[in-house]
Amino acid sequence: MKAVVDDVVIAEADSGDVIEIEGNQYFPPSAIDRSLFEESPTEYRCGWKGDCQYYSIRVDGRWLSDLAWTYPAAPPGAVATVGRDFSGYVAFDKSVRLEP
Template sequence: MITATFHGQVIARSEQTVYLEGNHYFPAESIVPGALEASWVRTLCFWKGMARYHHVRAGGHRSPNAAWSYPRPTPLARMIKGHVAFAPGTGVIVSGQRP
């Protein structure tokens, strides 16, 4: 089980993450409702496509642009469609092991 916590509160938990480039991508349905807030920030990855960023909220705390997703990834990155990853150094702690 892989868990993402922010200020001691679980914001995502899944046994079905996709591990890619050092990050666990959580299925969108494993994210706690209300934990993510839309951001206007976008970045372009040459092989994954356009990333959309999200602010993380929990326990009265907020970390701007601490998560990202690829709503329409390239065919090479199709395995992360519908998944969310959390940036290191933003206060979000991702821990655990997959079975």
């Protein structure tokens, strides 16, 4: 599975390594092209997934704010709910194209 912005692949992983949570596809940390990502100052806390870290993504020389996010330390209850530890996995805004 690939995550693509303006024909630039920003993440790529085997489908079996991607976790779906609430309709979002979470890619493993190793699948992300970190050279394109920068931490955002945007703060968010989910009641059941914990503290969230947003990322802006650089594509074609421009920064696209808050297009990706991760839960760096998913709480044990959230891991139990999902059935897998998704700490550090990265999901994307609906404007990011996902390809099989």
